[in-house]
Amino acid sequence: MTKLPLDTDLVARARALAADAGKPIVDLAHGHTTASVERATLRLAGLEGADSEGIPWVNRLVDTVAEQTGLEQGVSDPVFHQLREGDWKSLTELAQAAAAGAVDFTLPSGKAKDSARTLAQRRVQRGLDRVRARKLERDGLVSEIGDPPQRPWVYLIVATGDIYEDIPQAQAAARAGADIIAVIRSTGQSLLDYVPEGATREGFAGTYATGENFRLMREALDETSRELGRYIRLTNYASGLCMPEMAALAGMHRVDMMLNDSMYGILFRDINPIRTFVDQRFSRQIHALGGIVINTGEDNYLTTADAVEAAHTVTVSQLVNEYFAHEAGLPDELLGLGHAFEINPDVPESFRMELAHAMLARSLFPDAPLKWMPPTKHMTGDVFRGNLLDGFFNLAGIMTGQSILLVGMMTEAVVTPWISDRDIALQNVRYVLNACSGLSEDFHPPADGFIANRAREVLSEAVDLLEEIDRQGLLEAIGQGTFGIMKRPPEGGRGLSGVAKRSDDFYNPAIAYLDGNPAREEEENR
Template sequence: MRGKLDLDPAVVRQARSLARKVGSPIVRLAKQHTTVSVERATLRMAGLAGADAEGTPWVNRLADVVRADTGLEHGLALPVWDALVRGEAEDLLTLAQKAAAGSVTFRLPEGRDATRSRTAATRAVRAGVRRIDAQRTARDRMIKRVGDAPRTPWIYLIVATGDIHEDIPQAQAAARAGADVIAVIRSTGQSLLDYVPEGATREGFAGTYATQENFRLMRAALDDSSRELGRYVRLTNYASGLCMPEIATLAGLERLDMMLNDSMYGILFRDINPIRTFVDQRFSRQVHARAGIVINTGEDNYLTTADAVEAAHTVTTSQLLNEYFAKEAGLEDWQLGLGHAFEIDPEVPQSFRLELAHALLARELFPHAPLKWMPPTRHMTGDVFRGYLLDGFFNLVGALTGQGILLVGMMTEAVVTPWLSDRDLALQNVRYVLDAAGDLHEDFVPAPDGFIVRRANQVLAETIGLLERIADEPGKAPLLEAIADGTFGLMKRPADGGRGLDGVFRKAEGFFNPAMDLLDGTP
């Protein structure tokens, strides 16, 4: 069936084939490298936690000493578990403490010593993977016991004060007011930290730090709310930045349900090295796949720096690439919260019809994915009445096109940090539109060869043209050249630049990482 937009199935197949052609060299590149954060995530899976008196995590302390002694081209696991097998310490924590004190020297074991190290490391990391599996089972059981959100789209609301103990009552209040998903946005700049803060945090800047303890506290609080409300309330955070693999691992260990995890966001908007980002995101998505976590991608961000009409095809291109990377890493359709946004300038003629065309194109290209529909931000002016109306139109597009995850728009968006009363009014807006419109997407069918159908097909054609141009770029990984040229979001990010490049390592012969092997399905 060709659907409401009469998309040619052959053209859709061509688009996916081109995305695979563009994406596969990146996957090969990712498989050839590791990063310091991937290696630290492996230590976290094996149970190493905590921080020293200065707040530096023990995984960082241990990784830094091993890196100085042996490099990371062979991975952390062999030298670390070799030291444990040799009796340098009785456990990982003690080993990290001794390493930080300078009382342990690491080596690359060979022969039988290497075999024993591999066996011990695999056993330790497998225990962490089993804990992630157990948390996935616990989620399924809880949903079965208390019930799930009664309708789609899921209503997604942001809560973050900087203080986790203030976030909790606000999140619970939001759930009582109708939110299905609570997103605790991260403190500004955390994505640029090359360590994960430890413990419960009470200070943050425009957000709350992502830590394992903060994850645990909020998950426990929303479990209480789930039992109270008779529906499972989902929790979201951000697996991005320099510690993307570690945060993904902590999310799996503490049963988060959704994670922001875009393949290019960190490259474009945080100037993180492209190779590091692609290596980290593949590992992170493998963790998310194992944990049953829904990812949210960040295509909406492109439209904050590029024109939402002229650059519409870059959103679709990124969605196709995100889909390819996600499925290659093991994620299923129901886990693909592909992003797009209501960001066309309201002064543009036919802006609402254009938004409908773009949203319906995403819906029909990815019919089994939930999709994450983002509200207007760029053209919010501070006129709260106009902003409230724009959010209503945004909600209506969501109803007309059957979006799966609807992020609640605020009439004070991009002007001030919303008050609780702003959130309450925003939720009233969502409830009114969705209750009034119901399943209006079942009745909405654009005119054949009308404005909406023509526009959607135009964007798809431009997407194919862009993918073809990227595929024709010189070099072994043409997507890297396209990113360097400013193709996405008008940001130019060369492959040999950006933050975190010094934490990328090409795998040497004999490289070993048991987490990678387990997530790849290797015994």
């Protein structure tokens, strides 16, 4: 794979600055918990189901504990103390009684606290072991069935709103050449502070992400994987107000990839920055344990800001995402950093600049499964022009060695794609893959040419921005609109009421385990 001749000292400087920007955020995460982290922990312990209004029992239980004892010390001590001392057959029964106002939670001490923590650790460990087991199951299936024969992997979206309609569409897409199926989440679900239960048949521009929907789709794609002789991967979302819970459910149901960006929810959904950073660290630790590839969202910056002027903000975000991912235990092979083909095609030399930006990402992150996103912002409704742009996008992905290629639709921004639109888009991908599969071996831009010089320019601008971020702090930089031009102050946004500063006696058995970086230790012991 061709790499650009970048200044190694400048690259090292960029990574050091990203780490300096990220360390205070990690410290912040170490000092706080959230309602969604605590709910995810109880989900790992086996709590599931919902009341007659569709509100999960885990929400009812955590809300009751928060009202009675607060979140500052975590919910495990009062919940498992009550489970141990009371006449409760299960966490579900306890949650139902708590929702009815029939339980008084207290903070145990002494031997009672030790006993509660022992029980909590044992119950939560079952869920963590299940996440690890699903990773091993995936590894076994890939070994048995086989991976797709070439990179990039072809990533295609389905989203009817009805999981039972999504399944046959996903299977048809896999038969037509898709290697990864992404089930787009129902519009607005990221702003729900609960995860719906069960299989769902009504969604808006997408299908609700639920544990049962994960299970159904994964089961169907396993069947199709065996039929086709290549393992078909499933993608969903660990973002929004329930990021940790989505991660836990994905781990327990063997979802293979999750969209999980450290700043997307802050910038594009106005979720409180502190809540987001606390939640994303926990979710990434779960992803590391489950061997789940994360997909980050840098492509979104280029839909709101100019793709040429803001190119360096993508590089900065990639470096920050890399730091946060490594700190949470994610190795490079699970780090699907995002970027996109979003330069206005009317700009002179636009394709050469796209190649420069794509090669910069590939050179900075040679071992990461980079996710290359198709044009959206400058699609006009002219489907012929759109199909041509998508062809250039596919060509750039092949030439620069991208790992995951999201299939571009010529009807982008016009209509929700028909199945026939997807077939035409997949024909475009297949032609370029077949005709140009080894082109990256022959593509060697000159060291003093346009592409290399543009990449160095973007890297230099990224370092300048990182230096400014270090001077003011990442939270302040986000508040000033540095990324995607949205200003998101740390005291604003949705979900702040669900954030609590940890007390000196804080305990969460999942965090206690994950902070030991078990996924990293397992990798090192291989």
